[in-house]
Amino acid sequence: MISYQITSALIAVLIAVKIFFLVRRDALHTRYALWWFIIAILVLIAGVFPKLIDVIAHKLGVSYPPILVIVSGMGLILIKMLNMDIDRSRQEQKLRRLVQKLAILEEEKYKKDDT
Numbered sequence: 001m002i003s004y005q006i007t008s009a010l011i012a013v014l015i016a017v018k019i020f021f022l023v024r025r026d027a028l029h030t031r032y033a034l035w036w037f038i039i040a041i042l043v044l045i046a047g048v049f050p051k052l053i054d055v056i057a058h059k060l061g062v063s064y065p066p067i068l069v070i071v072s073g074m075g076l077i078l079i080k081m082l083n084m085d086i087d088r089s090r091q092e093q094k095l096r097r098l099v100q101k102l103a104i105l106e107e108e109k110y111k112k113d114d115t
Contacts, residue, residue, distance in 0.1 A: 008047020015040040
């Protein structure tokens with residue numbers, strides 16, 4: 001293997017090991033860990049088989065193959081950001097509903113105490 005292939009493979013393995021330890025310590029939810037494991041596998045494949053990027057780029061009509069990796073990476077980042085915003089919106093909605101329910105329960109408690 002060429003040195004950059006070894007470096008890419010090492011980076012992918014380090015990402016996977018770090019994700020594994022974060023999941024083990026409950027610092028990262030398994031739902032999100034799956035996403036990062038997929039990223040680590042893609043980095044490993046792209047690093048070990050760099051000609052694969054060239055073949056895919058050629059089939060897609062991309063004249064400069066390294067740009068395919070950059071655009072794909074940016075696309076994955078945008079998808080991840082969208083998923084995070086969706087999750088955050090759901091959490092805010094749940095929190096708002098919980099606060100409203102708590103306010104209703106406290107109001108009912110105060111009404112009972114007054115009678």
